[in-house]
Amino acid sequence: MKEKLLEIFNRLYERFGPQHWWPAKTRDEVVIGAILTQNTAWKNVENALDNLKDNGLLELKKLYKMDTETIKELIKPAGFFNQKAEYLKNISKFFVENRGFEELSKLDTKALRQKLLNVKGVGKETADSILLYAFEKPISVVDAYTKRLVKRHKLCECSNYDEIQNLFMENLPLDEELFNEYHALIVKLAKEFCRKKPICNGCPLEGI
DNA sequence: CACCAGGAATGTA
DNA sequence: TACATTCATGGT
16 A cells, blocks of 8 residues: 555655645645645635635634625635635634744644644644645645545545545655645645546556 | 535434 | 435536
Protein backbone atom coordinates (compact mmCIF):
# COMPACT_ATOMS: atom_id res chain seq x y z
CA MET A 1 0.00 0.00 0.00
CA LYS A 2 2.87 2.35 0.76
CA GLU A 3 4.23 1.85 -2.73
CA LYS A 4 0.78 2.28 -4.25
CA LEU A 5 0.12 5.62 -2.54
CA LEU A 6 3.56 6.84 -3.52
CA GLU A 7 3.11 5.75 -7.11
CA ILE A 8 -0.16 7.67 -7.34
CA PHE A 9 1.55 10.73 -5.89
CA ASN A 10 4.50 10.43 -8.24
CA ARG A 11 2.31 10.13 -11.29
CA LEU A 12 0.27 13.18 -10.30
CA TYR A 13 3.38 15.18 -9.50
CA GLU A 14 5.06 14.25 -12.77
CA ARG A 15 1.97 15.25 -14.72
CA PHE A 16 0.92 18.42 -12.94
CA GLY A 17 4.02 19.56 -11.06
CA PRO A 18 3.98 21.36 -7.69
CA GLN A 19 0.71 23.17 -6.91
CA HIS A 20 2.08 25.49 -4.20
CA TRP A 21 -1.07 25.43 -2.10
CA TRP A 22 -2.86 27.12 -0.36
CA PRO A 23 -3.64 29.79 -3.01
CA ALA A 24 -3.42 32.65 -0.52
CA LYS A 25 -0.92 35.21 0.71
CA THR A 26 -1.61 35.20 4.42
CA ARG A 27 -2.61 32.62 6.99
CA ASP A 28 -5.72 34.67 7.73
CA GLU A 29 -6.67 34.30 4.10
CA VAL A 30 -6.22 30.52 4.31
CA VAL A 31 -8.59 30.29 7.26
CA ILE A 32 -11.20 32.56 5.68
CA GLY A 33 -10.96 30.71 2.38
CA ALA A 34 -11.28 27.36 4.14
CA ILE A 35 -14.69 28.41 5.50
CA LEU A 36 -15.89 30.00 2.29
CA THR A 37 -14.96 27.04 0.09
CA GLN A 38 -17.17 24.58 1.95
CA ASN A 39 -19.12 22.80 -0.79
CA THR A 40 -18.46 25.74 -3.10
CA ALA A 41 -16.55 26.21 -6.36
CA TRP A 42 -13.25 28.03 -5.77
CA LYS A 43 -14.05 30.63 -8.41
CA ASN A 44 -17.01 31.80 -6.35
CA VAL A 45 -14.80 31.89 -3.26
CA GLU A 46 -12.35 34.15 -5.10
CA ASN A 47 -15.12 36.62 -5.80
CA ALA A 48 -16.08 36.67 -2.15
CA LEU A 49 -12.44 37.05 -1.07
CA ASP A 50 -12.04 39.97 -3.48
CA ASN A 51 -15.08 41.66 -1.95
CA LEU A 52 -13.63 41.23 1.53
CA LYS A 53 -10.24 42.49 0.39
CA ASP A 54 -11.74 45.57 -1.28
CA ASN A 55 -13.26 46.45 2.07
CA GLY A 56 -10.13 45.71 4.10
CA LEU A 57 -11.72 42.69 5.74
CA LEU A 58 -9.31 39.96 4.69
CA GLU A 59 -8.08 39.72 8.27
CA LEU A 60 -9.52 37.72 11.15
CA LYS A 61 -9.15 40.67 13.52
CA LYS A 62 -11.17 42.90 11.22
CA LEU A 63 -13.86 40.30 10.65
CA TYR A 64 -14.16 39.85 14.39
CA LYS A 65 -15.23 43.47 14.75
CA MET A 66 -17.37 43.75 11.63
CA ASP A 67 -21.12 43.30 11.88
CA THR A 68 -22.51 40.07 10.48
CA GLU A 69 -24.91 41.69 8.03
CA THR A 70 -22.09 43.47 6.21
CA ILE A 71 -20.13 40.23 5.96
CA LYS A 72 -23.17 38.49 4.50
CA GLU A 73 -23.42 40.98 1.67
CA LEU A 74 -19.73 40.73 0.79
CA ILE A 75 -19.49 36.94 0.77
CA LYS A 76 -22.72 36.31 -1.14
CA PRO A 77 -20.94 34.98 -4.25
CA ALA A 78 -19.64 32.05 -2.18
CA GLY A 79 -23.15 30.86 -1.32
CA PHE A 80 -24.56 29.77 2.04
CA PHE A 81 -23.81 33.33 3.10
CA ASN A 82 -26.07 33.33 6.16
CA GLN A 83 -24.28 30.47 7.89
CA LYS A 84 -20.84 31.23 6.49
CA ALA A 85 -20.98 34.79 7.84
CA GLU A 86 -21.74 33.32 11.26
CA TYR A 87 -18.95 30.76 10.86
CA LEU A 88 -16.46 33.50 9.93
CA LYS A 89 -17.42 35.39 13.06
CA ASN A 90 -16.92 32.21 15.10
CA ILE A 91 -13.48 31.38 13.70
CA SER A 92 -12.27 34.97 13.88
CA LYS A 93 -13.42 35.17 17.49
CA PHE A 94 -11.55 31.93 18.14
CA PHE A 95 -8.25 33.29 16.79
CA VAL A 96 -8.59 36.62 18.55
CA GLU A 97 -9.40 35.04 21.91
CA ASN A 98 -6.53 32.57 21.56
CA ARG A 99 -3.99 35.28 20.70
CA GLY A 100 -3.48 34.26 17.07
CA PHE A 101 -1.31 31.76 15.26
CA GLU A 102 1.81 32.19 17.37
CA GLU A 103 0.17 31.08 20.60
CA LEU A 104 -1.89 28.34 18.99
CA SER A 105 1.21 26.92 17.32
CA LYS A 106 2.54 26.01 20.76
CA LEU A 107 -0.17 23.38 21.13
CA ASP A 108 0.37 19.88 19.80
CA THR A 109 -1.48 19.04 16.61
CA LYS A 110 -4.07 16.81 18.25
CA ALA A 111 -5.05 19.39 20.85
CA LEU A 112 -5.16 22.18 18.29
CA ARG A 113 -7.31 20.06 15.98
CA GLN A 114 -9.80 19.45 18.77
CA LYS A 115 -9.98 23.16 19.58
CA LEU A 116 -10.67 23.94 15.94
CA LEU A 117 -13.39 21.29 15.80
CA ASN A 118 -15.09 22.94 18.76
CA VAL A 119 -15.69 26.03 16.63
CA LYS A 120 -19.17 25.87 15.09
CA GLY A 121 -18.67 25.81 11.33
CA VAL A 122 -15.36 23.95 11.41
CA GLY A 123 -15.64 20.26 10.57
CA LYS A 124 -12.90 17.71 10.02
CA GLU A 125 -11.92 18.74 6.51
CA THR A 126 -11.85 22.45 7.31
CA ALA A 127 -9.89 21.82 10.51
CA ASP A 128 -7.32 19.69 8.72
CA SER A 129 -7.03 22.20 5.87
CA ILE A 130 -6.25 24.91 8.41
CA LEU A 131 -3.78 22.66 10.23
CA LEU A 132 -1.98 21.75 7.01
CA TYR A 133 -2.05 24.98 5.04
CA ALA A 134 -2.06 27.63 7.77
CA PHE A 135 -0.14 25.89 10.58
CA GLU A 136 1.94 23.72 8.26
CA LYS A 137 1.30 20.57 10.27
CA PRO A 138 1.84 17.22 8.54
CA ILE A 139 -1.75 16.01 8.31
CA SER A 140 -3.85 14.44 5.58
CA VAL A 141 -6.89 16.34 4.28
CA VAL A 142 -9.72 14.13 3.06
CA ASP A 143 -12.22 15.68 0.67
CA ALA A 144 -14.87 14.27 -1.66
CA TYR A 145 -12.24 13.80 -4.38
CA THR A 146 -10.01 11.82 -2.05
CA LYS A 147 -12.89 9.55 -1.08
CA ARG A 148 -13.68 9.02 -4.74
CA LEU A 149 -10.07 8.24 -5.55
CA VAL A 150 -9.87 5.69 -2.74
CA LYS A 151 -13.08 4.05 -3.86
CA ARG A 152 -12.29 3.90 -7.56
CA HIS A 153 -8.82 2.50 -7.05
CA LYS A 154 -9.99 0.24 -4.21
CA LEU A 155 -7.30 1.49 -1.83
CA CYS A 156 -9.48 0.33 1.06
CA GLU A 157 -13.04 -0.73 1.81
CA CYS A 158 -13.69 2.31 3.93
CA SER A 159 -15.59 5.49 3.19
CA ASN A 160 -15.60 7.50 6.41
CA TYR A 161 -13.23 10.37 7.06
CA ASP A 162 -11.03 8.99 9.83
CA GLU A 163 -10.34 5.66 8.14
CA ILE A 164 -9.25 7.30 4.91
CA GLN A 165 -7.13 9.84 6.75
CA ASN A 166 -5.42 7.03 8.63
CA LEU A 167 -4.85 5.16 5.38
CA PHE A 168 -2.73 8.02 4.08
CA MET A 169 -1.02 8.90 7.35
CA GLU A 170 -0.07 5.33 8.19
CA ASN A 171 1.33 4.59 4.76
CA LEU A 172 3.18 7.79 3.94
CA PRO A 173 6.02 9.68 5.63
CA LEU A 174 4.61 12.37 7.93
CA ASP A 175 5.95 15.14 5.77
CA GLU A 176 4.06 18.42 5.64
CA GLU A 177 5.21 19.22 2.11
CA LEU A 178 4.11 15.79 0.90
CA PHE A 179 0.59 16.09 2.33
CA ASN A 180 0.42 19.65 1.06
CA GLU A 181 1.10 18.63 -2.51
CA TYR A 182 -0.81 15.36 -2.35
CA HIS A 183 -4.12 16.97 -1.47
CA ALA A 184 -3.62 19.80 -3.95
CA LEU A 185 -2.76 17.33 -6.70
CA ILE A 186 -5.88 15.27 -6.05
CA VAL A 187 -7.97 18.42 -6.43
CA LYS A 188 -6.06 19.26 -9.60
CA LEU A 189 -6.70 15.76 -10.93
CA ALA A 190 -10.42 16.06 -10.23
CA LYS A 191 -10.63 19.38 -12.00
CA GLU A 192 -8.77 18.15 -15.06
CA PHE A 193 -10.10 14.60 -15.32
CA CYS A 194 -12.42 11.94 -14.02
CA ARG A 195 -15.29 14.10 -12.79
CA LYS A 196 -17.94 11.74 -14.04
CA LYS A 197 -16.27 8.63 -15.39
CA PRO A 198 -13.80 6.38 -13.57
CA ILE A 199 -11.62 6.30 -16.67
CA CYS A 200 -10.95 9.40 -18.74
CA ASN A 201 -8.84 10.01 -21.78
CA GLY A 202 -5.32 10.89 -20.74
CA CYS A 203 -5.84 10.35 -17.03
CA PRO A 204 -2.40 10.07 -15.40
CA LEU A 205 -3.60 7.24 -13.13
CA GLU A 206 -4.45 4.77 -15.88
CA GLY A 207 -3.41 1.27 -14.94
CA ILE A 208 -3.28 1.80 -11.21
C1' DC B 1 -33.81 22.31 -17.11
C1' DA B 2 -30.83 19.51 -13.74
C1' DC B 3 -26.57 19.04 -11.54
C1' DC B 4 -22.44 20.15 -9.03
C1' DA B 5 -18.76 22.76 -6.38
C1' DG B 6 -11.94 22.08 -2.33
C1' DG B 7 -18.82 20.73 3.96
C1' DA B 8 -21.03 21.19 8.27
C1' DA B 9 -24.94 21.30 11.39
C1' DT B 10 -29.06 19.34 12.58
C1' DG B 11 -32.65 15.92 12.89
C1' DT B 12 -34.22 11.12 12.58
C1' DA B 13 -34.26 6.09 13.38
C1' DT C 1 -23.80 4.98 14.33
C1' DA C 2 -25.67 5.86 9.66
C1' DC C 3 -28.30 8.50 6.55
C1' DA C 4 -31.31 12.43 5.06
C1' DT C 5 -32.15 17.35 4.82
C1' DT C 6 -30.89 22.18 4.69
C1' DC C 7 -28.13 25.95 3.34
C1' DA C 8 -27.34 29.47 -1.79
C1' DT C 9 -24.52 31.35 -5.52
C1' DG C 10 -22.71 30.70 -10.13
C1' DG C 11 -20.95 27.81 -13.86
C1' DT C 12 -21.87 23.91 -17.20
